[in-house]
Amino acid sequence: MSTLTVSARWTFRLHRWAVVVWAVLVVSIGGLLLWTAGPLADEADRSWRQAEACSKLSRCMVDMGMFQAMYGFMTAAVVLLPILVAAWAGATLTARELESGTALIAWTQGVTPVRWLAVRLALPAGVLTVSATLLVVLHRYAWAAPEDRTGPYSRWWEPFTFHANGPTTVTACLTALAAGALTGLLVRRTLPALGITVAASAVLLGGAHWLMPHLQTPVTEVAPFRNGYPGLFTGVELSYGLVTRTGAHIPTPECRATSGDACLRLYEQRGGTGFYNSYHPESHYWPLQLTTSALLLVVTALLTVACFAVLRRRTG
16 A cells, blocks of 8 residues: 555544535535525515515515515525635644644654645545535526526625626635645644734735736726716626716815715816726636736745645754
C-alpha cells in the first residue's frame, strides 16, 4: 500500500466527522432547494396570478406562500458556504494537527510534509468542487422554477442570487480552503486560526465581489430627461447620473424640490441634458461569473503555493 493511500485514509479518519456534517448539510440544502423549486414555486405562481386577478378590487388578500422566504434562506445558505469552509479549514485542517503533534507523527511514518499537505488540500478540494457545484445547479433550478417571472422574485443581478447561481460560489469555497490551510500553517493554533481565517476569507470574497463589475467593460446608455434613467434596476450597476452639454457624466445633484419638474429645471441649470447609466445587462452574466471565478482561482493558486512555501520553511 502506497504512502499516498495511507495518508488519504488517515486524513479521512481524522476528519470523518467533518465529512459527515458536510454531507448532511449538502443533502439538507439540496432537498430544501428541490422543495422550493417544486411545490413552493407552484404555490407562488398560483398566488401571483390570484393577486393580479383581484388587484382591481378594493379589498384583496392573497397568501403568497413560503417560496420567497425559503428561497432567500436557501440562497443565503449557499452563498455563506465558503465562510463555513474557511472556519473548518482554519480550525482543523492544518492548525489542529500541528498543535496536537499529529502531523509530526505522520511525518515520522514515511509521509513527507509535502505529501501530507497535498492530500489535505486535494481531498477536500475534490469534495467541495463536486458538492458546491451540485448545490449551485439546484439553486439555479429553484430560482428559475416560478413560471411567471413578473412576480416579486429575485432578479439575476441581486448579489446573493448572482453568486449562488454560478461558479463563483464553487471557486470561493476553494479560496476559503486554501486560506484556511495557510492560516493554520502560519498560526498553528486552532482557535486563533479559526478567527483569522474567517476574517481573511470574508475580506477576500468581499473584495472579489467589489471587483467583479470592473472586470468587464460595462454598457453605458444615455436618455433625455423625459425618459428617466435608462436601464435602471435591470442589471449590475456601476454609476448613473447626468449628462452635461459637454458630454461629461456627473453625479445627479441633490434636489429637495417637491416636484419632478422643479428638479429637472435644477438639472438643466447645472448644464444637464439627460441621464446616463453604466451597468452590466443580463448578457454579461456569464462573462462576469467566469472572470470573477478566474480571479478567485488565481488567488487560490497563490495561497496554495504560499502553503507549500511556509511548510517547506518550517520543516526544512
